[in-house]
Amino acid sequence: MNKKQIIITGGGTAGHVMVNLAIIPVLLKEGWTIDYIGSKRGIEKDLISELEGVNYHSISTGKLRRYMSIENIKDPFKVLKGTLQAFRIIGKKKPVVIFSKGGFVSVPVLIASKLRGVPAVIHESDYTPGLANKIAIPFAKKVLATFKETLEYIPAQKAEWVGAVVRDELFTGDKETGLRLTNFKRDKDVLLIMGGSVGSKKVNEAVREALDQLLTTFQIIHICGKDNIDSSYEQPGYIQYEYVSDELKDLLEIADIVLSRAGANSIFEFLALNKPMLLIPLSKNASRGDQIVNAQSFKKQGYARVLEEENLTVDRLVQDLVSLQKEKTAVIEKMKNYQSVKAKDRVIEIIKEEAKE
Incomplete structure (x- = not known):
């Protein structure tokens, strides 16, 4: 043996x-x-x-x-x-x-x-x-x-x-590589959107509806899931990916805030990298409710804002992301105190x- x-x-x-x-x-x-x-x-x-x-x-x-x-x-x-x-x-x-x-x-x-x-x-x-x-x-x-x-x-x-077990390579991101991959500039915050490994139809639709408003404030990386890219939305400051593997570390390096589902592995990776989050957990209609509990735990500790899927509207999405952007410095300070x-x-x-x- x-x-x-x-x-x-x-x-x-x-x-x-x-x-x-x-x-x-x-x-x-x-x-x-x-x-x-x-x-x-x-x-x-x-x-x-x-x-x-x-x-x-x-x-x-x-x-x-x-x-x-x-x-x-x-x-x-x-x-x-x-x-x-x-x-x-x-x-x-x-x-x-x-x-x-x-x-x-x-x-x-x-x-x-x-x-x-x-x-x-x-x-x-x-x-x-x-x-x-x-x-x-x-x-x-x-x-x-x-x-x-x-x-x-x-x-x-x-x-x-x-x-939390976090992959070592996520700490090796390079800002210049991230900017080159996206063709983004340094003059505006970067919003990274992740809807899980298969994407989220509801999140994707809400983001695209809000795109014009969001692009006045952010440059946007949208990881939208397999077969979910919509080329009709292509424009400067907005880049779409189906799924990201090797490039994720570089995209995270340039991200200022993250919009995500609330799967535990992902949110602990964002926490380890000090990335303030707006979490939209899967609803109880689509899951056992684990993401809701995960998200509420992070909200309680000051690491994230939470937007329930049932309350997801274009206005609320924009409002919560802009509010998170304003308080990101305070959120990052709380994240730095996380000990594992x-x-x-x-x-x-x-x-x-x-x-x-």
Whole structure:
């Protein structure tokens, strides 16, 4: 058995992969052999397949829907199939530890890890555990939290607060590169808009309706999601991207404020980079409400303004962004007081501790 063999899992959205992307380079540098279990068509396949030195395995996975659907009847069978597939992969690869970021694909992997007797570590980014992690927690040895408040929802003997795991490369952005990529000037604040890895139709529409007003105050980078670019809006001071990977660090470097959904990984990255935020969390109609709780926590601490999706209008959007711009200096000072343990280092320590056991 390879003492440095690990299986990593997590997927469905970019948020369920970003922490994995932060720790994988460190583990590779330390000589770990890494296999990744993900879904056949999830965003994790695209993101992980770009990495050298990581073997990707696709398994079947159910979506674990919270609403009525004929697909719910098929899902238990998909999870069972995925569990058998993960069981075989674990048996073949013989990892000493498994690390999971959550998402639907992680459930079969965690069940299989328990059946194989391999210790598993889960990382939970949100204020309250997601459905997939709730199901998976009984099969894990350790559960790591980003929010301190999350410890209330995790069995005490498994729980540990580690803080936010932020990718090192985000701190290496270059202002000149960002200005060159966007063709922006230094004379006006830059607003960076992110609607999540698949984009947000409501946010995109509201931003474009408000574009004329916003462009009097801001230069705008709009990351609008796959197939959501609308070339009819192209004009100086407004640039659109479907999705950004390598360039994100440079775009964040020139951003003065950020308009975003309230996924935990993203907002903690903005916090680490001292970027004041206007957060528009996914509504309870479209989610379990985790983003609303995330956003309210950041609002309470003075890191963000929050605009509920139900209250999203052009006038309110412009008003909140202009207000945030005026108070950005005070917000940045509060952000500088945020203290976290060295989260990534601690996560890797815990992985090693569980591997030794």
